Amino acid sequence: MITGIDLGTTYSAIAQFDTHGRPVIMTDSQEENLVPSCVAYFDDQWWVGREAIRQWIAGPTNAAARFKRFMGTSERFNIGGDTFTPTQLSAHVLRHMHQIALNHQGEVGTTVVTIPANFSVEARQETINAAKHAGLKMDYIINEPTAAALYYAFSGDLVGDGKYAVYDFGGGTFDISLIELNSSQVDVITSNGVSRLGGMDFDKILQKIVRQKYEEATQSTLDEHELEETPFDLVSIEELKRSLSRRETVTQFAKGTVLEITRQEFEEAISGLVMQAEVCCGATLKEAKISSSELSGVILAGGSTRVPCIRKSIQDVFKDVPLIESANVDEVVALGAVLYAAIRADSNEFNAAQSATIAPLQLTEVTNMNFGTIVLDYDEIDLPFLNNSIIIRKGTPIPCSQQQTYYTRYDGQDEVDCSITECAREETEMNEFIKIISDESKLKLPKLPKGEFWPAHEEIIVTFSYDENQIMHCSFLHENSGHSQEVDLDFNQVTDDTKDYKISGSTSQEME
Amino acid sequence: MLRRNIKGIEIESASPSDNGGMSIRISDVSYGDIDGKKVELRGCIELTNKPSDCGFIISLFDCTGGRLLPIQSTSPRFQEKGSTSFSVSAEVEEIDTEIEFFDWTLVGYINAWILNGPFEDTRNLMAVVRLVDHGVSGSLRNGRVVPTDKILWTGIKKFKLDLYDEGYIESLIRLRRFHFTSIGLALLIAKSVGEITHKATAVIEAKILDWLHYADSDRQIYDGYSSYEERSQSYIAHFNQALQKVKDRTLSQSRLFTELMQCCTSSSAIELIKFCFDVMIADGIIMGQTLELIDKIAKAAKIDLNKLANIRDEKIVRLDKVSKFDLTAEQFLGINSHWKRNKKIDHLEAEFHKWNSRLNVVPEGNARENIQRLLHMIGDALKQYR
Ligand SMILES: Nc1ncnc2c1ncn2[C@@H]1O[C@H](COP(=O)(O)OP(=O)(O)O)[C@@H](O)[C@H]1O
Numbered sequence: 067m068i069t070g071i072d073l074g075t076t077y078s079a080i081a082q083f084d085t086h087g088r089p090v091i092m093t094d095s096q097e098e099n100l101v102p103s104c105v106a107y108f109d110d111q112w113w114v115g116r117e118a119i120r121q122w123i124a125g126p127t128n129a130a131a132r133f134k135r136f137m138g139t140s141e142r143f144n145i146g147g148d149t150f151t152p153t154q155l156s157a158h159v160l161r162h163m164h165q166i167a168l169n170h171q172g173e174v175g176t177t178v179v180t181i182p183a184n185f186s187v188e189a190r191q192e193t194i195n196a197a198k199h200a201g202l203k204m205d206y207i208i209n210e211p212t213a214a215a216l217y218y219a220f221s222g223d224l225v226g227d228g229k230y231a232v233y234d235f236g237g238g239t240f241d242i243s244l245i246e247l248n249s250s251q252v253d254v255i256t257s258n259g260v261s262r263l264g265g266m267d268f269d270k271i272l273q274k275i276v277r278q279k280y281e282e283a284t285q286s287t288l289d290e291h292e293l294e295e296t297p298f299d300l301v302s303i304e305e306l307k308r309s310l311s312r313r314e315t316v317t318q319f320a321k322g323t324v325l326e327i328t329r330q331e332f333e334e335a336i337s338g339l340v341m342q343a344e345v346c347c348g349a350t351l352k353e354a355k356i357s358s359s360e361l362s363g364v365i366l367a368g369g370s371t372r373v374p375c376i377r378k379s380i381q382d383v384f385k386d387v388p389l390i391e392s393a394n395v396d397e398v399v400a401l402g403a404v405l406y407a408a409i410r411a412d413s414n415e416f417n418a419a420q421s422a423t424i425a426p427l428q429l430t431e432v433t434n435m436n437f438g439t440i441v442l443d444y445d446e447i448d449l450p451f452l453n454n455s456i457i458i459r460k461g462t463p464i465p466c467s468q469q470q471t472y473y474t475r476y477d478g479q480d481e482v483d484c485s486i487t488e489c490a491r492e493e494t495e496m497n498e499f500i501k502i503i504s505d506e507s508k509l510k511l512p513k514l515p516k517g518e519f520w521p522a523h524e525e526i527i528v529t530f531s532y533d534e535n536q537i538m539h540c541s542f543l544h545e546n547s548g549h550s551q552e553v554d555l556d557f558n559q560v561t562d563d564t565k566d567y568k569i570s571g572s573t574s575q576e577m578e
Numbered sequence: 579m580l581r582r583n584i585k586g587i588e589i590e591s592a593s594p595s596d597n598g599g600m601s602i603r604i605s606d607v608s609y610g611d612i613d614g615k616k617v618e619l620r621g622c623i624e625l626t627n628k629p630s631d632c633g634f635i636i637s638l639f640d641c642t643g644g645r646l647l648p649i650q651s652t653s654p655r656f657q658e659k660g661s662t663s664f665s666v667s668a669e670v671e672e673i674d675t676e677i678e679f680f681d682w683t684l685v686g687y688i689n690a691w692i693l694n695g696p697f698e699d700t701r702n703l704m705a706v707v708r709l710v711d712h713g714v715s716g717s718l719r720n721g722r723v724v725p726t727d728k729i730l731w732t733g734i735k736k737f738k739l740d741l742y743d744e745g746y747i748e749s750l751i752r753l754r755r756f757h758f759t760s761i762g763l764a765l766l767i768a769k770s771v772g773e774i775t776h777k778a779t780a781v782i783e784a785k786i787l788d789w790l791h792y793a794d795s796d797r798q799i800y801d802g803y804s805s806y807e808e809r810s811q812s813y814i815a816h817f818n819q820a821l822q823k824v825k826d827r828t829l830s831q832s833r834l835f836t837e838l839m840q841c842c843t844s845s846s847a848i849e850l851i852k853f854c855f856d857v858m859i860a861d862g863i864i865m866g867q868t869l870e871l872i873d874k875i876a877k878a879a880k881i882d883l884n885k886l887a888n889i890r891d892e893k894i895v896r897l898d899k900v901s902k903f904d905l906t907a908e909q910f911l912g913i914n915s916h917w918k919r920n921k922k923i924d925h926l927e928a929e930f931h932k933w934n935s936r937l938n939v940v941p942e943g944n945a946r947e948n949i950q951r952l953l954h955m956i957g958d959a960l961k962q963y964r
Contacts, residue, residue: 138942139942140942140943184938185938186937186938187938188942258934258935260934260953261937261938262937262950337961338954338957338958338960338961339957341957341958341960341961341964342930342934342953342954342956342957344964345926345927345930345931345956345957345960346930346931346934348927349927349928349930349931349934353931382964449844449845476653476654476655477653477655478654478655488939489935489936489939490935490936490938490939491931491932491935491936495884495885495888497888497891497892498892498895498940498945499891499892499936499939499940500939501939517669
């Protein structure tokens with residue numbers, strides 16, 4: 067059976083593609099749609115979800131939550147005296163989700179797991195590793211906002227063809243994507259995001275407010291340990307945050323003291339963070355050269371979109387563009403993921419209803435990085451500098467293939483460095499913000515008879531081709547001799563030691 | 579004063595009047611990419627025994643002041659194997675105990691565009707043409723051949739040539755001025771946070787060592803110092819003097835700026851700005867006045883604003899975790915308080931977008947933390963304008 071998993075920071079969800087051709091959430095053993103992304107160890111066994119959260123509230127030493135944000139970093143979590151990587155913990159969650167699917171369907175087929183559009187390379191790879199650890203056969207990855215868009219395209223909730231923004235504000239990350247809908251075809255235009263911005267940051271700020279109020283009222287100071295107790299612990303705080311989305315003022319009892327927390331003071335305290343999301347949206351519109359008036363709607367995803375000041379902020383950025391949301395904003399990502407799995411799965415196994423759903427659905431993603439190569443260039447005053455010459459621009463529809471011609475520099479030059487770079491912003495002059503993905507390959511020009519040498523300005527044609535399976539094939543060709551150096555980058559595989567993409571290179575030579 | 583110290587090169591005995599039976603002709607040539615001279619030979623060289631393999635090599639010297647100073651080449655194809663000194667060679671095809679050219683025969687071009695002599699100007703140059711047994715090219719250094727037993731014949735010819743680029747001796751002298759000016763400016767940066775700290779002077783000292791180390795290489799023998807010791811003593815003395823002056827508040831900022839404008843090239847400007855930032859971040863305190871001073875230095879050094887921003891950004895992410903930001907986001911991001919509200923917002927937004935895009939590209943750790951700190955700073959700053 068086909069499944070889609072939204073591995074969320076705070077909540078995870080899993081959906082199946084049912085026999086009526088509809089994406090539906092699979093509930094857990096307690097008939098809940100959302101599973102808290104929380105892991106605990108007690109009574110000699112691992113727990114995930116609600117049981118784990120309860121443990122987390124009772125004593126976080128045996129449990130861990132909110133680890134997704136730290137995927138691919140050196141951050142470690144302590145459970146019962148042992149340390150765990152975010153990847154190991156995510157694997158527990160994925161295993162649990164997998165079990166839910168098995169309970170519902172007996173077997174699991176093509177599986178898609180979602181990641182934030184703005185996830186770092188390492189975080190993306192660690193998600194893949196987590197799935198491996200979980201014994202899950204994960205076939206594809208899809209960006210969360212894209213999955214949400216796909217679901218809305220299917221659901222018919224959109225007002226018609228046109229451009230839409232997908233505004234995804236979850237527990238750990240914020241993503242914004244611009245898409246174009248054409249019948250049921252979703253073309254992603256561009257995606258951006260703020261990696262460390264989500265509901266969990268609001269929780270931390272709210273915790274500070276509550277703490278301050280309590281300390282002021284009681285003229286005492288809370289120690290770190292007391293912050294793990296009700297009502298200062300993050301679970302109670304999250305509950306309080308949800309209440310503030312419904313009410314202007316919430317009364318909280320804290321160890322016999324009555325505290326009044328107002329929505330206004332909470333929203334004032336998080337306004338700097340909300341501003342970050344706002345700026346990110348503005349920049350994304352600018353980058354895509356789209357004005358908000360051209361948008362047909364703003365699609366909402368993620369639980370944090372329920373915070374009233376976020377709504378206001380969305381209206382500030384997108385003006386009068388209508389907001390489109392389903393009642394279950396925290397489920398649309400999983401629902402979209404399973405649709406994507408269905409698109410990619412073998413359609414021969416579908417019944418008529420399923421085929422009818424899938425037939426019109428189409429999706430094109432775009433590259434979310436700029437890819438280039440390092441070349442020597444000269445500035446206005448003829449000073450040489452290393453230039454990051456971009457070959458595939460961010461936002462290019464996948465699959466794509468782009469070509470650029472460069473020239474050798476001096477007479478007798480017999481080799482060319484075949485470097486490949488990556489950057490999210492168009493950085494031209496080489497700097498630390500350009501990641502060099504590969505720089506070990508060299509294109510060797512063939513040897514000439516003694517006394518002869520290749521003159522300067524030999525044409526070198528560089529072609530980067532990015533395919534649907536996230537593999538980029540790079541070729542550096544010496545036009546005159548047919549000699550080429552090929553480098554393949556697999557964005558789904560990062561080697562563990564260097565945290566870099568898996569790279570394979572080869573040389574080829576055209577025979578005369 | 580300095581030039582007197584510079585030693586010339588000695589070459590094996592040969593006098594311009596006596597090239598044996600072979601004459602050298604040097605004449606103007608200008609076509610295509612070449613603008614300079616061609617070197618031709620006519621006559622005969624008699625050899626004692628028949629070499630297996632031989633060829634002509636041309637080396638060039640500036641002999642204007644009487645000393646022979648090597649001419650450098652900017653093109654790798656026209657350099658000696660082990661140095662950047664100019665050299666061009668031609669194979670002799672049919673070898674016998676006698677090499678004879680009945681007519682003027684071309685042995686090489688001297689392209690003025692690729693030459694770099696000790697001084698810019700119209701100079702007296704000397705071409706040294708050698709017939710050498712093969713295998714000698716490796717022992718050719720700065721126009722000199724050691725040992726000399728593989729040299730089969732040497733002929734020399736003087737001529738005049740216009741050298742277009744700043745000479746290497748001139749640039750070494752300017753480089754020293756630039757180093758001394760940089761030391762003064764770096765000390766002013768160090769002082770701008772209050773007292774000069776040990777950490778800041780350590781960065782300056784390390785930079786001086788760097789310069790001295792680099793200067794110890796081959797080409798630097800022409801900078802007027804007779805030894806590494808002499809050079810380093812002079813640098814250290816200058817550093818101590820400047821340090822005292824900064825402490826006494828007698829080091830003139832404006833004089834340093836004037837000096838800087840005279841001796842700074844665009845690549846040295848970049849080095850200087852990087853150096854200034856290194857001194858600033860050594861202290862772990864980022865203050866508005868320090869950044870303002872760096873801005874002024876950048877202006878005097880005529881550094882491109884984008885380049886300045888690039889350097890600043892690279893340095894910022896390397897800040898230590900414990901660094902204190904004793905300034906507002908506006909100061910930090912170079913926002914002028916006179917700007918209109920909208921311009922400030924635009925700038926802050928652009929900075930946010932820039933740093934946010936970079937967040938996932940930089941390695942985990944300090945760099946990411948610093949960028950995160952900046953993003954929060956910008957978000958908070960923007961609040962007040964909305
Ligand atoms: N009513 C609400 N008011 C405020 N925040 C909410 C509300 N409902 C959910 N959230 C927040 O939304 C976040 C979870 O959203 P979700 O879309 O599930 O994200 P993720 O998949 O990253 O966990 C949490 O931070 C949660 O506190």
